[in-house]
Amino acid sequence: MVRISLLGYGVVGTGLIELLEKNKDKLENIEVVSILVRNLEKHENKKFSEILTTDTEEFFSKETDIVVEVMGGINPAYEFVKRALSLGRNVVTANKDLIAEYGGKLIDIARRKDVNLKFEASVGGGIPLLKPLLESLEGNEIKSITGILNGTTNFILTKMSRENLCYSKALREAQKQGFAEANPESDVMGYDAARKLAILSTLAYKKKISWKDINTKGITELERQDFIYAKELGYQIKLIAVSKKVRNEVYASVEPALIDGDSLFSQINDEVNGVIFHGDAVGDVSFTGKGAGMLPTASAVYSDILDIIKGRGELPTKYEEEVIIKETTYDKSSLLIRMKTNDKRSAIKAVREKFNKAQLVGERKDEIAFYLEIESEVEIIKLLNTLIKEGKINSYTRLPKVS
Amino acid sequence: MVRISLLGYGVVGTGLIELLEKNKDKLENIEVVSILVRNLEKHENKKFSEILTTDTEEFFSKETDIVVEVMGGINPAYEFVKRALSLGRNVVTANKDLIAEYGGKLIDIARRKDVNLKFEASVGGGIPLLKPLLESLEGNEIKSITGILNGTTNFILTKMSRENLCYSKALREAQKQGFAEANPESDVMGYDAARKLAILSTLAYKKKISWKDINTKGITELERQDFIYAKELGYQIKLIAVSKKVRNEVYASVEPALIDGDSLFSQINDEVNGVIFHGDAVGDVSFTGKGAGMLPTASAVYSDILDIIKGRGELPTKYEEEVIIKETTYDKSSLLIRMKTNDKRSAIKAVREKFNKAQLVGERKDEIAFYLEIESEVEIIKLLNTLIKEGKINSYTRLPKVS
Numbered sequence A, B: 001m002v003r004i005s006l007l008g009y010g011v012v013g014t015g016l017i018e019l020l021e022k023n024k025d026k027l028e029n030i031e032v033v034s035i036l037v038r039n040l041e042k043h044e045n046k047k048f049s050e051i052l053t054t055d056t057e058e059f060f061s062k063e064t065d066i067v068v069e070v071m072g073g074i075n076p077a078y079e080f081v082k083r084a085l086s087l088g089r090n091v092v093t094a095n096k097d098l099i100a101e102y103g104g105k106l107i108d109i110a111r112r113k114d115v116n117l118k119f120e121a122s123v124g125g126g127i128p129l130l131k132p133l134l135e136s137l138e139g140n141e142i143k144s145i146t147g148i149l150n151g152t153t154n155f156i157l158t159k160m161s162r163e164n165l166c167y168s169k170a171l172r173e174a175q176k177q178g179f180a181e182a183n184p185e186s187d188v189m190g191y192d193a194a195r196k197l198a199i200l201s202t203l204a205y206k207k208k209i210s211w212k213d214i215n216t217k218g219i220t221e222l223e224r225q226d227f228i229y230a231k232e233l234g235y236q237i238k239l240i241a242v243s244k245k246v247r248n249e250v251y252a253s254v255e256p257a258l259i260d261g262d263s264l265f266s267q268i269n270d271e272v273n274g275v276i277f278h279g280d281a282v283g284d285v286s287f288t289g290k291g292a293g294m295l296p297t298a299s300a301v302y303s304d305i306l307d308i309i310k311g312r313g314e315l316p317t318k319y320e321e322e323v324i325i326k327e328t329t330y331d332k333s334s335l336l337i338r339m340k341t342n343d344k345r346s347a348i349k350a351v352r353e354k355f356n357k358a359q360l361v362g363e364r365k366d367e368i369a370f371y372l373e374i375e376s377e378v379e380i381i382k383l384l385n386t387l388i389k390e391g392k393i394n395s396y397t398r399l400p401k402v403s
C-alpha cells in the first residue's frame, strides 16, 4: 500500500487525481489519504472531497509515503516540503519557483532523510526532460542547453508574428485564452524561463547555478517593427534560454533571439516548449511538447510518483560547487541591431565603416536597422558603444541570431 | 564490482569502451572481463586487446554480470543472448533485428531468470526513446507513434530532394559517406524502420506486434518527378513509420509520405531520426537526434548498463496478446497520385468527375498527377481502382500526406 497526499488541488492536482483514477487497474494499492487546500467550498463536488482539509496539522498528521506539492509559490510551499521531507516522506513537486530557489537545500534534507525528491514537471511540463537528461544521457558530458522553456511567451510571440499584433494586444489575447496569468510578470520578464534554465543547467553541468545570476531579458520591449525586420531576413523571434559549459565556466542567458527557418525551434509555436541538449557523445538531441496544462503536467508528476513507488529513477544529487555564470556571448555572431540616431545618413556611413558585413535592413523616423555578422559578440558591442561615444547613434537594441 | 563482457567489438562496441573509459572516475568498480570477436588481428592495437577471444566457450566461462550484445544479426546473436540470459546474466543489446524477431522469447527467459534485458539503442540510436516511453509517459495511453526511424533512407531522401538526384545516385552518395551499407536492402526497403516501429508499438500499446505484419513500402521506387511534384505542393518526402491504436486495433505502416513545411518532420534531415508519441494525457511529445553512429549509439547502450547497475529503470514486460495489424489508412486524407494513362485528356476528365477536390499537379508523357483530398483513404483507393477497371488509367502510385 502506497499512501499519497497532495498539497494543493488546483489545475495540476486535479489532473493528477484524474490520471491516478484512470490508471487504477494498473496500480494496485495506491491510496490518496489527504489533500490540503485553502478553500473547501471550491472543491465540494469533486472526487475526494471527503479527504480535503484546510488544516496543516491535520494534513501532516496523516501517515503518508509520498507528498505531492502542487500548490505553487515559495511560501508556504517551502516550509511544507521541508516538513514533509523531514518527516521522512518522499516529495514530488511541479514547482519551478521552489526548486530554482531552494532545490539545493531541499535535496540536502532529502538525502539526509534518505527519501526522494523529484521535480520532472517543474521544467517543460509534460515533456520528459529531467529523466532523459539524468539517466538516458548519463554517459555524456552535456555541453549546451538551448530551449524555448516558457509557453506563455512563446504563445505571445507566435501571436505577434502571425497576426502582426503589438505586445500588449497579444498579451491580452493570451490572457483571454488562459495562456497568460493576470499578473504575467514572471513569464514575460523571462524569470520563469531563467528558473527552468537554472534547474536544467544545474543537473546537466553538475554545478550549482543560481537563476538570479542568469542575464535575463524578457519580451516586453519587442515591437512590431522587430517582427517586420525579422521576417524580411527570413527569421522568427523566440525567447531563447541558452547555457553552455566551456571548460569550467558556465555561460547562460535568456533573451529574445532570431531563429532560422531551418531550426527545429522555428516549428515550436504557440504554447509548445522545446529543448535541445548537446552531449559530447550523442550530439544534439531534442525534446518538444506541451510545457503546461492540466493533464500534460500531471503526466510528469505521475511518472515521478511511479519512479518512487517502483524504486526506479535517479536519486537527487547535491552539487556543492557554486559557479559564476557569464553572459552568453555568441562566437561568430549575427545580430539584428536597431539604432536610434539624430542623423541617419552619417550613422549609416559610420556603421558601414566599422562593420565589414553590414546589411542595412531598414530605416524609419529616427531609426536605422542593420543586420551584422561578426566574429564575436563582444566585438560588436564594443563597436556599438564607440558609435554612441562618437555621437553617431543614441542607443540601440539587439536581437542575436541563434545558430 | 560489476563485470561486463561484450559480444562484438565493432563500431558500437568500440564506442562503448570509449565511454566507459571516459566516465571511469564516475564509475567505481566496473571491469570489462571478456570481448568476443571473429578476428583477433583486426583489434591488435586496441584497448583491451588482452581480453579478446574468438572462443565462445571461453567467453561464456568468464563470470560476468552484464553481457552487451553488439555483434548484430540474428545468428549467432540469438543463441548467445539466450545463453547469457539462461546463465542468469543481464543483457544489453543494440540489435533491432534480434529484438524485433525474438524480443518476446528473450524477455520470457529474462523474466524467468529474474535478470534484465535492455535495448534502448535498438530504436533511434542515441535518442532517448524507450525509457521516456516506458517510464516518463507511463500515465498515458499511447494513441499513436509517428517517426522517421531510419537514418539511411532519410539521408538518401534529403539528398534526392536537395540535389535533385535520382535514387541510385543518392544511394551511392550515402554509401560513399558511410550512411548506407554495401547491401542496403533492409534500410531502403523499409524493413529496418518496420522493425523499429514494431518494437516501439509493442512497448507502447502493450500488445505483441510482429514487424512482418506491418505493411511496408521502401523508397526504391521514388523518382525525381515525385520530388518535383512534392516541392510544387510545398511538401517534402520522408519515409514515415506510423502506428495508431484505435480501440483494440492497431494500424501500422511504413511508406514514403508527404510532409508539410509546418511539421516538425520537415526539419528532420540527413541521418537524423525523430519520433512523435501521442499520449492521451500529454498530447504530442517529440524526440529527435542521431539514430546511429559510434558514440550516439554507445550513449544509449551506456545508459542501459547504468540502469542495470543502479537497479533503475523498468524491467521488461511480456505482452502475450497478439494483435492483428491493419494497414494504416488516413482519415481525411490528402494524397499525391501519379497515374499512367494512354489518354491523358479523358483520364483527367474522369478523375475530375470522380473526385471533388482534384488538383491537377502536372502532366507529362503518359502520366498525369493529381493532388486529391478526400474523406477517407479507403474511398480514394476504391475510386482509383474503378478508374483502372474503366480503362481510364493503367496504374497509379500514391504518396499520402502525413497530417
Ligand SMILES: NC(=O)c1ccc[n+]([C@@H]2O[C@H](COP(=O)([O-])OP(=O)(O)OC[C@H]3O[C@@H](n4cnc5c(N)ncnc54)[C@H](OP(=O)(O)O)[C@@H]3O)[C@@H](O)[C@H]2O)c1
Residues within 6 Å of the ligand: A007, A008, A009, A010, A011, A012, A013, A036, A037, A038, A039, A040, A042, A069, A070, A071, A072, A073, A075, A076, A094, A095, A096, A097, A121, A122, A125, A291, A292, A293, A294, A297
Ligand atoms: N498549471 C500548469 O500548467 C503547470 C505547469 C507546470 C508546473 N506547474 C506548477 O504546478 C504547481 C501548481 O500549479 P496549478 O496550476 O495547479 O495551481 P492552482 O491551480 O492555482 O492550484 C493551487 C492549489 O494549491 C492550493 N493552495 C495554494 N496555496 C495554498 C495554501 N497556502 N494552503 C493550502 N492550499 C493552498 C489551492 O487551494 P484552493 O483550491 O483552495 O485555492 C489550489 O488547490 C505550481 O508550482 C505551478 O508552477 C503548473
Ligand SMILES: NC(=O)c1ccc[n+]([C@@H]2O[C@H](COP(=O)([O-])OP(=O)(O)OC[C@H]3O[C@@H](n4cnc5c(N)ncnc54)[C@H](OP(=O)(O)O)[C@@H]3O)[C@@H](O)[C@H]2O)c1
Residues within 6 Å of the ligand: B007, B008, B009, B010, B011, B012, B013, B036, B037, B038, B039, B040, B042, B069, B070, B071, B072, B073, B075, B076, B094, B095, B096, B097, B121, B122, B125, B291, B292, B293, B294, B297
Ligand atoms: N553502428 C551503428 O550506428 C548502430 C546504430 C544502432 C544500432 N546498431 C546495432 O548495433 C549492433 C552492432 O553494430 P556495429 O555497427 O557495431 O557492428 P560492426 O561494426 O559490424 O561490429 C560487429 C562486431 O561483432 C563481431 N562479430 C560479428 N559476428 C560475430 C560472430 N559470429 N562471432 C564473434 N564475433 C562476431 C565482429 O567481430 P570482428 O571485429 O572480428 O569482425 C565485430 O567486432 C548491430 O545490431 C546494429 O544493428 C548499430
